[in-house]
Amino acid sequence: MRILNNRSHLSEPAPVRWLLIAIAFLFLGLFLVIPLVAVFVEALKKGFELYRAAITEPYAVAAIKLTLLTAAVSVFFNMLFGIAAAWSITKFNFRGKSVLITLIDLPFAVSPVISGMVFVLLFGMQGYLGPWLSAHNIRVIFATQGVILATIFVTFPFVARELIPLMKTQGKEAEEAALVFGASGWQTFFRITLPNIKWGLLYSLIQCNARAMGEFGAVSVVSGHIRGQTNTLPLHVEILYNEYNFTAAFAVASLLTLLAVITLILKKALSLKTGRKEILV
8 A cells, every 4th residue: 555655656646647648639539530530431421332433443453452462572571581680680699780780770761762762773774773674574663573672671670670679588598408409490490489479470560561551652653653553552542632533532541541450450469469568558
């Protein structure tokens, strides 16, 4: 009881606490809940038939397929890179480790538009590799390959940044013990390391997938906005909106919103599963 009384002296007065809580809820209501609800209201304002037509017309279907393909490929390669980078950084001592850690954060610091321009500089017709790629009939810019490359670049820190602190915390005693008892490197990874990081890995993949599906800046630069070929869902929404086709734009935008809500639910479920205190508190 005495401890509780001491804690009450350390906490803010009740009016201040309620005021801060009210400000937080008011802010989220104004800038998150109301806009999200407005997306669905505008999408369904002219009836469900128009909504269904907007999300099933060929260009929208092509954008959905490309978005899912881009996200799937990006998540796969980011998973491989993230595990390899986290394993190297936490298990080995080597020169340049701090440089590697810094470079992993680079996509967070660089504008996605600049990232897209870098790929144009490398793979465009006037770029460093453009003439060679053209001579071998390989197209990257204004093609699906460019969209995927740009998305991978923007999203590659997510898995590594989640796994590095997790694997540092777990240490390497379990892996060393397995190796001492004769386990191979792959056996150690699949039987010791992977089970220990599986929830953190899944959490990071969900984040990476959400970012990949919603990426706009880098993809916009390298895609060329070719309808039915290189437009992802965010780009398709932009085109519809610029054409004043607001109902269709909000209908397609509602799909992205639904994906965001599903991602939030999955993250929360994983937070409860793994006991992530920074989210649960």
